[in-house]
Amino acid sequence: MKFHKYHALGNDYLVLDPADAPMPSPQQTVAICHRNFGLGSDGILYGPLPTEKADFGLQIWNPDGSEAEKSGNGLRIFAKYLFDTGKVTDQPFTVDTLGGVVTVEIHDGGESIEVEMGKVSFHSDVIPVNGPPREVLDEPVEINGQTYSTYAATIGNPHVVLPLEDHSKKLACELGPVLENMTSRFPNRTNVQLLKVLDRNNIQIEIWERGAGYTLASGSSSSAAAAVAHKMGACDGQILVHCPGGDIQINIGENYAVTMTGPATRVGTFLMEDAVQDQVIPS
Known part of the structure; x- marks a missing residue:
């Protein structure tokens, strides 16, 4: 093969x-x-x-x-x-x-690839997230005795984003598997991003990928995390997402239509x- x-x-x-x-x-x-x-x-x-x-x-x-x-x-x-x-x-x-x-x-002879990823939705019925119909914004979730603010989103696959002042690979590996498999809340399981806002046009994320584990980079995770940062009012529409493996450019258009560019x-x-x-x- x-x-x-x-x-x-x-x-x-x-x-x-x-x-x-x-x-x-x-x-x-x-x-x-x-x-x-x-x-x-x-x-x-x-x-x-x-x-x-x-x-x-x-x-x-x-x-x-x-x-x-x-x-x-x-x-x-x-x-x-x-x-x-x-x-x-x-x-x-x-x-x-x-x-x-x-x-x-395809751009620059294959050096850069642009993808129109679709529109991000924060609505529980679309993601999906259990509970009453709503946009899942700034909802508390308790893990290991600590409460975290969570934002859920989908861009064709489910994500939960945790805005934090500080994050790390270690924390992503602690929280990621718990949230991924919290099927009482996320019936299709979920991808997880720990989000740190750097400024109006830059964010940093740590990623736990559903079915794969800790991941150095993710285009859909970058799209979801950038959309959440924009939804929070913390970032503008053009956001450079700094993943552990490198940077992905995310542009957020009307109704949270996302364009992703990277190698x-x-x-x-x-x-x-x-x-x-x-x-x-x-x-």
Whole structure:
């Protein structure tokens, strides 16, 4: 089985073209993505797939074997793969994901990729968040005896953002898994961002990704966190998001329509044996 590995600011994915192989089972996906027993990645991008809704279809699979609705970094990586293999040029094209159709444009010979991510919603019925219909803004959540302010949002996949004066990888790894799996509140689980506002045009985030864990960068997380910072009144519409792996530019337009711009880098092509794919990973 042939995989094309890319990373977007340290958030890495394996691209599997349907022309090369069928999509692995969830158990195989876990083995393939494992950092010690497999090739290691934050997920598998399966495409291009046929679709009536867009130029290309894409499935996004998490390293725990679950399917994701949308990934900003995954979309940039997929776009770079399409560009590298001659399937697209620098003209805009569309990609159909479980979280909606997006428009993508390649800039600077593939050095920069712009994605119209769609509109952010803060409404509980759309995200979803349990409880009465409402915008989920500045709601208290208690974790380990401490109360945190939370903002929930979706840009095709669910997010919860915690504005903090100080944050760290350690804190993200403590709070992230608790919030991700707080299904009494977030029935589809959730991605988690710890947000620090630096000024009107800069924020810094630490990221816990649903189904993947601590992550160096995330396009959808950057989109959600920037939208929350704008919703709070703390930032303007053009926001540079500083992730641990690097920076992503987010522009927020009318009705919280988000455009994301950032890089994607090819690592190489890898072949994986069937016996490795089918191994059972110790829990």
